[in-house]
Amino acid sequence: MIRQYIAYLSNLRITLSVLINYKTMMFNDLNVRVSPKALIGKNVRIGDNTVIFDNVVIGDNATIAHNCVIGEPLNEYYSNPDYENPSTLIGANSLIRSHAIIYAGNKLGENVTTGHRVTLRENNTIGNNTLIGSLSDIQGEVTIGHYCRIYSNVHISQFSTVGNFVFLYPYVVITNDPYPPSNDLNGGTISDYTLVGVHGIIFSGTRVGRNCLIGANSVVTKDFPDHSLIIGNPAKLVMDIRKYVVIGKGSLYPWMNRFSRGMPWENTGFEVWNQRQH
Amino acid sequence: MIRQYIAYLSNLRITLSVLINYKTMMFNDLNVRVSPKALIGKNVRIGDNTVIFDNVVIGDNATIAHNCVIGEPLNEYYSNPDYENPSTLIGANSLIRSHAIIYAGNKLGENVTTGHRVTLRENNTIGNNTLIGSLSDIQGEVTIGHYCRIYSNVHISQFSTVGNFVFLYPYVVITNDPYPPSNDLNGGTISDYTLVGVHGIIFSGTRVGRNCLIGANSVVTKDFPDHSLIIGNPAKLVMDIRKYVVIGKGSLYPWMNRFSRGMPWENTGFEVWNQRQH
Amino acid sequence: MIRQYIAYLSNLRITLSVLINYKTMMFNDLNVRVSPKALIGKNVRIGDNTVIFDNVVIGDNATIAHNCVIGEPLNEYYSNPDYENPSTLIGANSLIRSHAIIYAGNKLGENVTTGHRVTLRENNTIGNNTLIGSLSDIQGEVTIGHYCRIYSNVHISQFSTVGNFVFLYPYVVITNDPYPPSNDLNGGTISDYTLVGVHGIIFSGTRVGRNCLIGANSVVTKDFPDHSLIIGNPAKLVMDIRKYVVIGKGSLYPWMNRFSRGMPWENTGFEVWNQRQH
Numbered sequence: 001m002i003r004q005y006i007a008y009l010s011n012l013r014i015t016l017s018v019l020i021n022y023k024t025m026m027f028n029d030l031n032v033r034v035s036p037k038a039l040i041g042k043n044v045r046i047g048d049n050t051v052i053f054d055n056v057v058i059g060d061n062a063t064i065a066h067n068c069v070i071g072e073p074l075n076e077y078y079s080n081p082d083y084e085n086p087s088t089l090i091g092a093n094s095l096i097r098s099h100a101i102i103y104a105g106n107k108l109g110e111n112v113t114t115g116h117r118v119t120l121r122e123n124n125t126i127g128n129n130t131l132i133g134s135l136s137d138i139q140g141e142v143t144i145g146h147y148c149r150i151y152s153n154v155h156i157s158q159f160s161t162v163g164n165f166v167f168l169y170p171y172v173v174i175t176n177d178p179y180p181p182s183n184d185l186n187g188g189t190i191s192d193y194t195l196v197g198v199h200g201i202i203f204s205g206t207r208v209g210r211n212c213l214i215g216a217n218s219v220v221t222k223d224f225p226d227h228s229l230i231i232g233n234p235a236k237l238v239m240d241i242r243k244y245v246v247i248g249k250g251s252l253y254p255w256m257n258r259f260s261r262g263m264p265w266e267n268t269g270f271e272v273w274n275q276r277q278h
Numbered sequence: 279m280i281r282q283y284i285a286y287l288s289n290l291r292i293t294l295s296v297l298i299n300y301k302t303m304m305f306n307d308l309n310v311r312v313s314p315k316a317l318i319g320k321n322v323r324i325g326d327n328t329v330i331f332d333n334v335v336i337g338d339n340a341t342i343a344h345n346c347v348i349g350e351p352l353n354e355y356y357s358n359p360d361y362e363n364p365s366t367l368i369g370a371n372s373l374i375r376s377h378a379i380i381y382a383g384n385k386l387g388e389n390v391t392t393g394h395r396v397t398l399r400e401n402n403t404i405g406n407n408t409l410i411g412s413l414s415d416i417q418g419e420v421t422i423g424h425y426c427r428i429y430s431n432v433h434i435s436q437f438s439t440v441g442n443f444v445f446l447y448p449y450v451v452i453t454n455d456p457y458p459p460s461n462d463l464n465g466g467t468i469s470d471y472t473l474v475g476v477h478g479i480i481f482s483g484t485r486v487g488r489n490c491l492i493g494a495n496s497v498v499t500k501d502f503p504d505h506s507l508i509i510g511n512p513a514k515l516v517m518d519i520r521k522y523v524v525i526g527k528g529s530l531y532p533w534m535n536r537f538s539r540g541m542p543w544e545n546t547g548f549e550v551w552n553q554r555q556h
Numbered sequence: 557m558i559r560q561y562i563a564y565l566s567n568l569r570i571t572l573s574v575l576i577n578y579k580t581m582m583f584n585d586l587n588v589r590v591s592p593k594a595l596i597g598k599n600v601r602i603g604d605n606t607v608i609f610d611n612v613v614i615g616d617n618a619t620i621a622h623n624c625v626i627g628e629p630l631n632e633y634y635s636n637p638d639y640e641n642p643s644t645l646i647g648a649n650s651l652i653r654s655h656a657i658i659y660a661g662n663k664l665g666e667n668v669t670t671g672h673r674v675t676l677r678e679n680n681t682i683g684n685n686t687l688i689g690s691l692s693d694i695q696g697e698v699t700i701g702h703y704c705r706i707y708s709n710v711h712i713s714q715f716s717t718v719g720n721f722v723f724l725y726p727y728v729v730i731t732n733d734p735y736p737p738s739n740d741l742n743g744g745t746i747s748d749y750t751l752v753g754v755h756g757i758i759f760s761g762t763r764v765g766r767n768c769l770i771g772a773n774s775v776v777t778k779d780f781p782d783h784s785l786i787i788g789n790p791a792k793l794v795m796d797i798r799k800y801v802v803i804g805k806g807s808l809y810p811w812m813n814r815f816s817r818g819m820p821w822e823n824t825g826f827e828v829w830n831q832r833q834h
Contacts, residue, residue, distance in 0.1 A: 155726045170433045182382045448711045476729045537737045
């Protein structure tokens with residue numbers, strides 16, 4: 001009897017679901033929990049099974065997909081009964097794809113997009129129009145600029161700094177311990193317009209200049225100036241990237257002269273846009 | 279009072295669960311949502327909290343474990359009110375382990391097995407008897423053949439092609455941008471029977487022949503012919519793999535002569551099986 | 557009408573949630589399922605949506621965060637109707653962060669901490685006070701000692717052995733197939749106090765001694781003695797690590813003389829503590 005009753009409830013649930021929402025099944029308000037201390041903007045969509053903790057602010061027109069945790073409480077939560085969750089900001093028009101874990105204290109700009117299953121530990125600052133790829137793990141206290149493309153499975157250690165228009169390809173790691181294990185944690189710095197190839201490693205405390213290209217699988221153990229083409233383990237300066245010419249393609253770098261998809265110079269070209277900034 | 283009532287409901291729920299299903303707890307039809315536009319085969323098991331979206335077809339005897347999303351709507355879903363989900367196929371006898379995100383438009387063959395937390399973006403084609411390991415991230419528009427072993431955390435970029443009987447070990451990456459960032463996206467190609475070691479990188483547009491072995495941490499920046507042993511950054515042809523002899527073990531490659539677990543030549547040996555194919 | 561009723565229920569749910577638990581939202585006993593065959597210690601907290609399967613034992617004061625699966629049934633479960641789940645142990649005072657998948661047969665010591673989304677396949681043994689980082693994938697039948705720091709996204713193949721006080725940095729892989737693909741699976745061994753840098757690879761069957769430092773991106777293809785500084789692909793012995801002197805910092809290794817955070821010699825210093833062990 002009990003089994004039948006459960007089966008009946010189960011069918012009823014599916015039936016109701018069908019009646020209410022016969023085509024789209026993504027935002028059904030199922031198991032959504034929103035803290036009364038959260039501030040949700042206009043036209044925000046929140047996916048099923050998503051939890052929004054205390055002191056989260058979500059800007060207008062943002063989409064938080066299903067199974068996300070926004071404002072995950074910090075470690076102190078587990079032991080301090082007077083714990084108060086720091087504020088968390090998800091900017092307007094952002095899209096947080098499913099299964100994200102975003103800790104309290106993060107500040108995401110407008111138009112930020114994430115892949116699936118990103119983990120953002122506490123107190124990162126992420127600029128406008130930046131993409132954070134699936135499975136990326138940003139360890140906290142990290143600053144990332146505007147219009148960056150952080151691809152899948154990038155790992156950025158605490159206290160690191162990433163400029164604007166930076167591309168980090170899959171499995172790039174920025175480390176923060178100069179003499180492991182130590183207490184002298186100090187992130188790496190990647191400057192504007194620089195690209196780091198797949199599996200590239202940036203050592204703690206190093207600074208890579210603007211407009212650099214770091215080859216796949218390179219290990220950057222020291223500073224490099226602007227416009228460097230950097231390859232190897234340990235990585236070496238191969239040439240000024242502006243001298244890198246591909247037959248039939250000409251000079252490919254700086255890349256901003258030939259690539260504009262999703263960039264603020266998409267309509268004007270880089271040169272015009274760049275002059276307007278100054 | 280309210281607190282007590284909730285506690286009562288909570289206990290009641292556990293009690294019912296015990297009565298109904300005192301031993302196994304994996305398929306309880308809890309929070310399962312199946313689109314009325316999905317087609318579910320015979321003897322299909324669907325785990326708790328799993329969602330099956332519109333136009334998904336699941337073959338007979340398949341198991342979709344708990345917390346999966348099958349037929350995840352494409353990006354267009356978020357903005358187009360007339361959005362119609364492309365069809366998705368999970369072949370008969372497949373086992374999709376928990377926490378998978380499989381986008382609409384994927385076509386998985388029969389007997390496909392996945393690890394946990396795989397992400398399959400849209401429109402991949404995956405052959406029969408292929409394994410996709412935990413945390414792997416197949417970026418969409420990718421073709422993978424039959425009987426492949428894609429281990430954990432492999433990242434395959436859009437438009438790449440993987441043959442049959444290919445082994446990709448953990449953290450292998452196939453890239454698709456020849457001059458990053460560009461709009462000339464073009465995946466890599468790995469031919470039948472080839473093995474790529476841990477952390478190996480295959481560059482956009484390159485083609486690795488059949489029966490090759492690519493060493494761990496290698497960076498493949500150009501094409502290689504069949505039977506190559508390939509090592510280094512940039513990867514170089516070390517020798518014809520058929521000449522690679524290990525003392526006491528003899529000639530180990532082609533591997534098909536000595537390894538058959540899970541392969542179609544398991545009972546006949548490779549040579550007999552292979553002749554029958556022609 | 558139905559739509560209104562659902563909306564009403566939905567509001568009611570949120571309202572109740574607010575009344576009961578107006579500040580903290582982490583342990584609400586929502587969708588928690590605990591097998592009646594599990595043994596839960598005193599003061600254990602179990603997060604929402606977490607499932608505890610048969611024959612799991614959780615020690616006192618442990619915290620299992622939300623969306624975890626503890627005691628995930630082995631493959632045999634899918635086909636054997638008489639399947640009995642092996643016992644699983646989570647030690648006292650452990651903290652399992654959210655979205656963990658811990659298979660049946662794991663034995664975790666006391667004070668074990670995990671990051672998010674760890675995957676522990678069956679029958680690993682993990683010592684006391686060890687940390688397993690986010691997204692790490694321990695493939696089963698692995699032994700890890702006490703006080704280890706396994707950082708994010710480490711992949712350890714079956715049958716591998718990790719000593720005590722070992723640090724494995726992100727994306728380290730220990731492999732287990734000497735001639736892939738083969739049936740001669742045999743893990744690697746890392747001895748006490750050894751550190752493996754980011755993206756390091758330890759080959760199947762190799763043994764790295766005590767007190768070694770393996771550089772980032774190195775590929776360890778053979779055994780190394782105690783106190784080795786090991787770098788490169790294939791990795792080579794660069795020097796006795798005790799001779800490695802950094803100007804202004806002096807001799808940094810063995811690291812135990814200068815680093816004690818979270819270690820059992822935190823109050824006494826390593827030398828005193830170490831003598832007491834003998």
